[in-house]
Amino acid sequence: MIVSDRYTGISNDMRAKFANAAHGVCAYHLAKNLKQHCMELGDMINLYYRATYVYRVEEFDRLMAKLKAMHPKVYNELLEAGIQKFSIVHSPRKRYHMMTANIVESMNSCLLAIRKLSVTSIAKFIRDLLQN
Known part of the structure; x- marks a missing residue:
């Protein structure tokens, strides 16, 4: 599984x-593109990320229907991007929760829950994470 932005050159080279x-598709880069179509970002981005990370098709469909009703342009952009490219539940291969193309963004998402710990606890967590 290779995760990148929607640049067609990457997709073409990858196939070759x-x-x-x-x-x-990188969830972060796709979200940035979606922001162009929507003024009320909070609810749209929240629905998009929730749909991206769910593990049940029924939940994904429910969230996408809600997104379609609230933001049809965003919904159409997601269909154009390809559901199997941004959704964990529709991915043809395991993504192992790697949803962004940038290692820093991926590490940030792994470290969200531990940010309030001491520096030594964070360092130990990172060491264990990388060793696993």
Whole structure:
């Protein structure tokens, strides 16, 4: 599974060099693109990320229906991007919760829950995470 932005050159090169790999879209970059279509960002971004990370098709469909009713342009943009490219539940390969193309963004999402711990506890957590 290779995760990148929606740049077509990456997708084309990937198919040529890694024919058996699946291509996923970076959740962060897609969210930035979606912001162009919507003034009320809070609810739209929240629905998008919730749909992106759910593990049940029924929950994904429910959230996408809600998004479609509230923000049809955003919904159409997501369909154009390809549901299997941004949704964990529809991904053709395991994403292992790696939803962004940037390692820093991926690490930040892993560290959200421990930010209030001491520096030594955070360092131990990061060491354990990288060793696993």
